Amino acid sequence: MSFTLPDLPYAYDALQPYMSKETLEFHHDKHHQAYVTNGNNLLKGTEWEGKSLEEVVKGSFGKNAGLFNNAGQHYNHVHFWKWMKPNGGGKIPGKLEKAIIDSFGSVDKMKEDFIQAGVTQFGSGWAWLAVKDGKVIVSKTPNGENPLVHGATPILGCDVWEHSYYIDYRNRRPDYLKAFVENLVNWDHVEEMFSKA
Amino acid sequence: MDRRMIIGGVGAAGVGAIAGAGFARSARAQSDAPFKLPPLGYAYEALEPHIDTATMRIHHMNHHQTYVNNLNALGAQLGDVAKAPIEQTLSHLSSVPEAIRTAVRNNLGGHWNHTYFWELMTPGGAKAPTGELKTAVDAAFGDFGKFKERLAASALGRFGSGWAWLVVDKDKKLAVVNTPYQDTPHMELQAKGAVIGVDVWEHAYYLKHQSRRADYIAAWWNVVNWDKAAENFKKAAA
Numbered sequence: 001m002s003f004t005l006p007d008l009p010y011a012y013d014a015l016q017p018y019m020s021k022e023t024l025e026f027h028h029d030k031h032h033q034a035y036v037t038n039g040n041n042l043l044k045g046t047e048w049e050g051k052s053l054e055e056v057v058k059g060s061f062g063k064n065a066g067l068f069n070n071a072g073q074h075y076n077h078v079h080f081w082k083w084m085k086p087n088g089g090g091k092i093p094g095k096l097e098k099a100i101i102d103s104f105g106s107v108d109k110m111k112e113d114f115i116q117a118g119v120t121q122f123g124s125g126w127a128w129l130a131v132k133d134g135k136v137i138v139s140k141t142p143n144g145e146n147p148l149v150h151g152a153t154p155i156l157g158c159d160v161w162e163h164s165y166y167i168d169y170r171n172r173r174p175d176y177l178k179a180f181v182e183n184l185v186n187w188d189h190v191e192e193m194f195s196k197a
Numbered sequence: 198m199d200r201r202m203i204i205g206g207v208g209a210a211g212v213g214a215i216a217g218a219g220f221a222r223s224a225r226a227q228s229d230a231p232f233k234l235p236p237l238g239y240a241y242e243a244l245e246p247h248i249d250t251a252t253m254r255i256h257h258m259n260h261h262q263t264y265v266n267n268l269n270a271l272g273a274q275l276g277d278v279a280k281a282p283i284e285q286t287l288s289h290l291s292s293v294p295e296a297i298r299t300a301v302r303n304n305l306g307g308h309w310n311h312t313y314f315w316e317l318m319t320p321g322g323a324k325a326p327t328g329e330l331k332t333a334v335d336a337a338f339g340d341f342g343k344f345k346e347r348l349a350a351s352a353l354g355r356f357g358s359g360w361a362w363l364v365v366d367k368d369k370k371l372a373v374v375n376t377p378y379q380d381t382p383h384m385e386l387q388a389k390g391a392v393i394g395v396d397v398w399e400h401a402y403y404l405k406h407q408s409r410r411a412d413y414i415a416a417w418w419n420v421v422n423w424d425k426a427a428e429n430f431k432k433a434a435a
Contacts, residue, residue, distance in 0.1 A: 123357060123358030143356055144357075161399065
């Protein structure tokens with residue numbers, strides 16, 4: 001199976017003012033497309049050709065850095081688009097909210113930890129909510145890595161590569177993360193991934 | 198190398214204590230904070246149209262300033278790091294207390310890299326190396342054009358945030374390398390010195406070039422200060 005660039009599930013200007021049309025155009029049409037193109041080129045002739053995206057990501061980690069970087073970023077971005085929606089943020093669905101409170105003590109504490117993970121990821125990378133051993137955890141990873149290669153199942157990720165926020169927020173990564181959590185997160189997609197995890 | 202020289206922009210080793218003391222007054226004496234943002238040696242708009250004013254301002258005043266602030270925020274925890282020559286700390290990171298090692302790696306690395314980067318650029322400089330550096334580049338890479346291709350490929354090949362360099366490596370050979378994040382060539386690579394280096398964090402080019410890192414690198418060649426590069430080479434190869 002080769003990688004294909006999915007369409008955005010909303011219009012390019014749908015996330016304004018929290019994420020601009022210009023950012024989404026570059027991020028989706030250029031950055032994500034480059035991961036798809038490079039990933040397909042690097043996948044050819046490897047043992048992972050024909051495998052599912054998750055199998056490519058997990059299998060190539062630590063073995064084929066070029067393929068992993070692109071496959072990992074493809075996986076991350078496929079979900080990143082769905083983890084956002086216009087008028088996002090707000091109330092977290094019941095079951096997921098309960099699991100978050102069980103793990104963190106409160107929703108606010110989870111948000112605080114998630115934002116802190118994103119702020120402290122030095123350079124390009126991601127902040128995550130994941131399920132590991134039945135608990136919801138916060139983590140951060142460099143570059144194209146994600147919780148799949150650390151024995152956990154990602155349920156929410158925020159891209160903190162500068163390309164994700166530089167046009168709209170410049171160097172103010174904390175402001176971007178706060179807007180992501182409060183105004184962009186599509187908790188329904190998070191819940192969907194949580195219930196499968 | 199003495200930190201005062203790095204901050205003040207005096208590159209040559211052995212320029213001596215007089216210049217060092219002068220820069221110490223201007224750059225360090227205002228407060229007790231051990232690290233200071235060095236001034237650019239040119240105006241923010243001086244590298245136009247190759248490097249844009251908006252990028253230079255935010256890169257120097259916000260990004261570089263943040264590394265300096267983060268270092269100073271370590272306060273008394275810095276211990277010897279506050280006084281030691283920066284390059285000595287960077288090449289002996291394992292000697293830095295574990296509690297502050299990552300913070301020092303990232304922020305002292307970022308401080309050194311950016312101080313170096315500002316000095317390595319100049320408006321209206323030569324377009325290519327001359328003299329001993331030219332001879333060495335030709336010998337190592339074939340010719341200047343082939344070297345430029347090698348450095349650009351290394352810069353494009355660095356996935357995510359980092360830097361690409363021409364270094365005098367630990368075996369005293371010229372080599373093109375890249376480093377992740379704010380790692381400097383002194384760290385794992387134990388290079389003798391960096392001849393030239395280019396910042397490929399997205400913040401270095403996103404306002405003007407967005408996803409087109411290759412265009413940024415092509416533009417950057419126009420502002421390289423080859424006199425400074427020659428000085429770096431001489432010192433590293435000595």
